Amino acid sequence: MTAHADLHALPGHDAHGDHEIEIPYTVHARPDTGLYNGKLGIWLFLASEVMLFGALFSTLILLRTSAPSWPHGWALLKIWWATANTFVLIASSVTVVLAWAHLRLGNLKKGKFYLLLTLLCGLIFMLIKAYEYGSKFSHGIGPHTDNFYATYFVMTGLHGLHVLGGMIVFGYLIGPGAKLWDKNRDQYTNRVEVTGLYWHFVDLVWIFLFPTLYLL
Amino acid sequence: MTEATHPPAHMGPDQHAGGPPSEPLAAHGEHHHDNSPEAVKKEIRKYLYVFYSLAFLTGVTVWISTFHFPTWLGVTLALVVALVKGSLVAAFFMHLISERRLIYAVLVLTVFFFGLMIWGPWHHRNNARDVWPGYDATNASQPAPPAGQHGSGH
Numbered sequence: 001m002t003a004h005a006d007l008h009a010l011p012g013h014d015a016h017g018d019h020e021i022e023i024p025y026t027v028h029a030r031p032d033t034g035l036y037n038g039k040l041g042i043w044l045f046l047a048s049e050v051m052l053f054g055a056l057f058s059t060l061i062l063l064r065t066s067a068p069s070w071p072h073g074w075a076l077l078k079i080w081w082a083t084a085n086t087f088v089l090i091a092s093s094v095t096v097v098l099a100w101a102h103l104r105l106g107n108l109k110k111g112k113f114y115l116l117l118t119l120l121c122g123l124i125f126m127l128i129k130a131y132e133y134g135s136k137f138s139h140g141i142g143p144h145t146d147n148f149y150a151t152y153f154v155m156t157g158l159h160g161l162h163v164l165g166g167m168i169v170f171g172y173l174i175g176p177g178a179k180l181w182d183k184n185r186d187q188y189t190n191r192v193e194v195t196g197l198y199w200h201f202v203d204l205v206w207i208f209l210f211p212t213l214y215l216l
Numbered sequence: 217m218t219e220a221t222h223p224p225a226h227m228g229p230d231q232h233a234g235g236p237p238s239e240p241l242a243a244h245g246e247h248h249h250d251n252s253p254e255a256v257k258k259e260i261r262k263y264l265y266v267f268y269s270l271a272f273l274t275g276v277t278v279w280i281s282t283f284h285f286p287t288w289l290g291v292t293l294a295l296v297v298a299l300v301k302g303s304l305v306a307a308f309f310m311h312l313i314s315e316r317r318l319i320y321a322v323l324v325l326t327v328f329f330f331g332l333m334i335w336g337p338w339h340h341r342n343n344a345r346d347v348w349p350g351y352d353a354t355n356a357s358q359p360a361p362p363a364g365q366h367g368s369g370h
Contacts, residue, residue: 034316043319047326054330062337066344074281086274093309094267101260104251200309207301211294215281 027186042194046201049162053205056155060212063147071148073214078132082214085128086206092121093203096196103189108181111192115174118199122167129160152213159209162202169195266308273301 024030025037033040064070073079099114136142136149143153173192180188250256277297285293307313312323340347 033318035318040318043322047322050326050330051333054333058333058337061334061341062344065337065341072284079278079281083274083278087271090267090270090274093270093305094263097263097309098260101256101263104249105253105256197310200305203309204302204305207305208298211277211281211298215277215294216287216290 027184027190036190038190038194039197042197046197049201053155053158056151056158057208057212060151060155063151067147073148073152073212073216076148077152077214078135079214081128081132082210085125086210088121088125088128089203089206092118092125093200095121096192096199100189100192100196103185103192106185108178112174112178115170115192119167119170119174122163122170125163126160126167129156129163155209155213159202159205162205166195166199166202169198262308266304269304270301273297273304277301 023037027036029035030037030040095114095117099111099118102114103111133153141149143150173188173195177191178188180191277294280293280297281290284290312319337344
């Protein structure tokens with residue numbers, strides 16, 4: 001038997017010799033964790049994300065409490081646009097759980113509809129954020145201006161990147177990723193659930209960013 | 217992401233070389249969601265109530281900010297409302313109200329180290345220049361603008 005033929009005989013290799021990775025426990029729970037792997041994975045990832053944003057909040061506290069003076073966010077930033085963005089993100093959190101709920105009912109059409117609404121909410125959020133950034137840049141204001149704007153741009157910028165990342169995943173789940181529904185409904189539904197967990201975290205970060213940067 | 221290949225009909229969906237069959241997994245306390253139409257519709261109603269609560273609390277946060285309380289009071293009120301909102305999202309949308317023990321364990325560790333990171337600078341807020349080498353207070357910020365410019369950002 002040649003080495004190539006041996007490769008075919010191995011689990012995880014198809015007849016063409018392409019390597020296919022079988023991801024275990026994508027639907028059912030592992031006996032030792034009680035969770036399917038994707039769910040435990042996303043929670044571990046979110047734990048690392050808490051540390052990432054925590055470091056930035058920690059830096060903000062250090063800079064703000066030690067500064068001789070610190071401007072009020074409400075005097076420099078557009079709080080009504082940020083309030084609108086808060087409503088948009090909260091609404092998107094609801095649409096993503098509604099998508100998951102309808103997929104559990106076996107309704108792919110409604111599930112994809114609510115995923116599309118979530119994606120649209122993400123787009124509206126980013127457009128408002130782009131408008132906010134644009135109005136600052138047009139006045140020559142940027143992260144270089146002072147520590148207030150440095151923290152504002154870094155924290156909202158990093159959060160915006162997370163929104164963008166979520167939008168890309170939702171786009172995949174609505175588009176090519178939805179083919180999985182025909183092969184394995186439960187696995188597709190679980191993918192929507194873990195993406196939803198990530199999206200709720202992004203919402204959660206904004207819930208704290210909004211008063212901290214804009215209202216105090 | 218590479219899709220998992222489907223096992224033969226006699227095998228469970230997650231059964232693979234070296235893995236246990238699917239059936240006994242449920243016996244190990246697998247976390248099941250009730251997918252009956254009644255249960256899911258009840259959940260949907262719950263999600264909508266949480267949404268209304270979050271929207272209301274967002275309004276409260278903005279309303280509180282218009283009073284321009286002293287910083288300590290403003291921070292306290294804003295954080296209390298944000299904590300309530302965050303708890304609603306975590307408990308209901310992220311299902312932490314009925315999650316597995318392992319996830320609680322991960323979160324306890326996370327909250328501990330997060331708290332440590334926040335406690336450090338807060339504890340040394342009055343002597344940052346002595347504690348944090350390289351801290352530059354001269355570049356801290358522009359002077360605060362005069363009051364009465366609420367929402368007049370560029």
